[in-house]
Amino acid sequence: MVFCDVYATLVLSSKNRMVNVVMPLPIFYLFFNFGAATDILAVICLKSEDGVIMLKLPKQELMSLISELRRLGFEVIAPTRSNETVRLAALSSPSDLETDYIRIINSPRDFLLPSREPLFRYRSTATVTSYGLKIRFPTVEGPCPVTIVPEYTPPKVKIAFFGIHPCMANSIRYLDKVMLSEPADPYYKARREDMFVAVLECEEGDQYCLCKTVESYKVPEGYADLMIRRGGDGFLVRSRSKRGDELLASLKRGEVAGKPKDLVPRLKEEYAFDRTDEAGIDERDASEYVGACTLCASCTVTCPTCYCSDIEDKFSLMDPSNVERSRVRMSCQRRCYSMIAGGTTFLNTKEARFKWRLKHKFPFSERAYQLVGCVGCGNCIAFCPARIDFRKFLGRRVA
Amino acid sequence: METKTLRLTLINWRADFLPGQFVQLLLPGVGEAPFCITSSPSDPKHIELTILRRGLVTTASQYIRPGDAVGIRGPLGRPFPLDRFHGRDVLLVATGIGIAALRSLILYILENRKKFKEVTLLYGARFPEDLVYRDEIKSWAEHVKVMVTLSKATEQWSGLRGRVTDHLKEVSLHKDLVAVVCGSPAVMESITNELIKYGLSSENIYVSLERHMKCGIGKCARCLIPGGLLVCKDGPVFSASEISIKAIGE
Numbered sequence: 001m002v003f004c005d006v007y008a009t010l011v012l013s014s015k016n017r018m019v020n021v022v023m024p025l026p027i028f029y030l031f032f033n034f035g036a037a038t039d040i041l042a043v044i045c046l047k048s049e050d051g052v053i054m055l056k057l058p059k060q061e062l063m064s065l066i067s068e069l070r071r072l073g074f075e076v077i078a079p080t081r082s083n084e085t086v087r088l089a090a091l092s093s094p095s096d097l098e099t100d101y102i103r104i105i106n107s108p109r110d111f112l113l114p115s116r117e118p119l120f121r122y123r124s125t126a127t128v129t130s131y132g133l134k135i136r137f138p139t140v141e142g143p144c145p146v147t148i149v150p151e152y153t154p155p156k157v158k159i160a161f162f163g164i165h166p167c168m169a170n171s172i173r174y175l176d177k178v179m180l181s182e183p184a185d186p187y188y189k190a191r192r193e194d195m196f197v198a199v200l201e202c203e204e205g206d207q208y209c210l211c212k213t214v215e216s217y218k219v220p221e222g223y224a225d226l227m228i229r230r231g232g233d234g235f236l237v238r239s240r241s242k243r244g245d246e247l248l249a250s251l252k253r254g255e256v257a258g259k260p261k262d263l264v265p266r267l268k269e270e271y272a273f274d275r276t277d278e279a280g281i282d283e284r285d286a287s288e289y290v291g292a293c294t295l296c297a298s299c300t301v302t303c304p305t306c307y308c309s310d311i312e313d314k315f316s317l318m319d320p321s322n323v324e325r326s327r328v329r330m331s332c333q334r335r336c337y338s339m340i341a342g343g344t345t346f347l348n349t350k351e352a353r354f355k356w357r358l359k360h361k362f363p364f365s366e367r368a369y370q371l372v373g374c375v376g377c378g379n380c381i382a383f384c385p386a387r388i389d390f391r392k393f394l395g396r397r398v399a
Numbered sequence: 400m401e402t403k404t405l406r407l408t409l410i411n412w413r414a415d416f417l418p419g420q421f422v423q424l425l426l427p428g429v430g431e432a433p434f435c436i437t438s439s440p441s442d443p444k445h446i447e448l449t450i451l452r453r454g455l456v457t458t459a460s461q462y463i464r465p466g467d468a469v470g471i472r473g474p475l476g477r478p479f480p481l482d483r484f485h486g487r488d489v490l491l492v493a494t495g496i497g498i499a500a501l502r503s504l505i506l507y508i509l510e511n512r513k514k515f516k517e518v519t520l521l522y523g524a525r526f527p528e529d530l531v532y533r534d535e536i537k538s539w540a541e542h543v544k545v546m547v548t549l550s551k552a553t554e555q556w557s558g559l560r561g562r563v564t565d566h567l568k569e570v571s572l573h574k575d576l577v578a579v580v581c582g583s584p585a586v587m588e589s590i591t592n593e594l595i596k597y598g599l600s601s602e603n604i605y606v607s608l609e610r611h612m613k614c615g616i617g618k619c620a621r622c623l624i625p626g627g628l629l630v631c632k633d634g635p636v637f638s639a640s641e642i643s644i645k646a647i648g649e
Contacts, residue, residue: 178618179618278625309621310621311614313428339611341453342583359625364626
């Protein structure tokens with residue numbers, strides 16, 4: 001027993017009397033399991049040796065954590081419900097926080113790597129008399145006529161993701177691998193650096209979740225500052241980082257010690273497949289899966305790890321010398337994704353594009369980053385209008 | 400074919416590049432596109448790009464006049480492994496505009512001719528007017544063996560006729576030879592297959608792949624090829640043993 005030399009003090013209310021009970025931690029945990037039956041007001045405990053702080057909080061107190069994060073200058077992004085859809089959004093009021101959900105339609109990617117991101121502006125003396133036909137470029141007489149104007153600098157925002165599921169925390173890990181590998185992307189890095197993550201552990205998935213197959217129900221070290229899980233009528237909040245410790249300490253509430261294992265969610269269906277088998281994906285016949293595909297690209301739009309992008313230079317016809325360069329999200333389901341000069345398109349069929357997405361998620365990512373690009377959220381199946389289920393294509397159902 | 404070779408003078412900057420690398424050419428207000436450097440690496444103050452009119456940037460580049468200013472980002476990508484070419488017979492096979500990707504290497508070979516044994520350039524195009532660097536090729540022929548073949552030759556054409564694969568047998572192909580192939584994807588695949596049939600090891604066959612690289616630094620994933628390699632970072636030069644031969648034409 002790890003915690004048997006740690007004693008806990010329970011403050012119980014019983015018939016309007018406050019009772020303090022001191023007991024060894026394992027016995028305390030027994031109480032904890034009946035938390036719903038016992039009206040626990042606060043739990044006070046010595047800190048465990050490994051320094052994990054854990055609190056049990058009612059939902060109102062959870063909201064005070066959000067207020068505290070805001071006070072510290074974070075923009076809190078959390079699941080909110082609107083029209084039967086749960087989506088991540090900047091919280092206008094802590095009470096908008098939605099904790100009772102299975103999937104969100106967007107993901108942390110949309111905040112760390114926006115679908116359209118201006119990179120910089122540049123000014124040139126280029127004049128466009130007839131766009132695409134007669135272009136006069138600036139000439140090199142005098143000072144250099146093309147100047148990069150740093151009108152855009154990466155925003156120094158402090159993002160706090162509050163109440164995202166473990167799969168979404170894992171998606172940040174994958175984006176880190178891609179965007180922070182040398183040379184690191186400065187725009188992503190600026191958003192990522194001061195990020196705070198409070199993960200709401202998942203108890204139950206729906207029929208599209210596959211986090212067990214890709215083991216994304218576990219949150220790796222460094223990808224959660226707080227772990228929140230339902231406990232009785234409130235929430236159990238434990239810290240996983242120094243910043244998490246500080247935030248919980250700021251609440252000045254009683255705390256319990258412990259380091260519970262990551263919660264394994266109950267899934268309705270489970271599948272098994274080989275993540276590294278590129279040849280296997282090529283060989284299989286996908287026609288029965290892609291027959292109903294409309295190439296709407298919902299799978300890549302709702303995927304928390306799809307990061308493929310395009311670079312666009314845009315100017316206003318009113319002021320053609322002022323050009324903005326943006327990074328715009330691109331989908332491999334579109335024809336122009338794989339088109340090269342002269343019109344040769346490498347991914348010509350629906351089947352090729354369907355397989356390409358899976359190859360990029362599994363064997364390609366495994367090879368490049370030793371990490372699969374699928375975090376098992378199931379968004380690509382749940383939001384597909386044709387309900388194309390790649391799990392059945394890649395593997396077989398095991399439970 | 401409407402091709403144009405731009406000779407760019409670099410202002411306050413020198414590009415230390417090697418044959419096989421590419422740059423992103425920025426046309427202010429139009430956009431950016433990747434082009435392989437076609438000039439010799441011995442002159443880092445100038446960069447030459449041979450551009451075939453195809454899309455937005457390449458069309459706009461036809462309107463560039465002497466003295467105009469453009470932007471360059473690079474050099475990017477992995478060059479030809481020249482160390483492995485030294486002291487060996489080299490076969491260069493190019494079709495169409497693919498010769499542009501090999502010109503830098505050819506100029507390097509001409510400048511360092513003693514480092515290489517027998518060098519053969521096999522260049523194929525469809526029509527006589529499709530031939531790029533027509534006048535230059537004549538001067539190359541004084542130092543290396545040049546074979547130019549046309550698949551749709553006119554009656555006036557006195558040179559070789561047919562596809563490049565028809566003339567591979569005229570080159571003395573042996574195991575120690577290094578072959579470099581560049582052309583359209585399907586043609587590169589068939590040439591690579593032919594060379595392997597003639598007994599060349601896939602490690603000694605190099606291809607220069609074309610993809611529409613957007614960022615050039617491995618962040619946009621637009622140049623991903625089967626096998627999970629990125630053409631901008633891991634390429635554009637690959638040996639045929641590093642990638643599946645099917646991936647060349649895919």
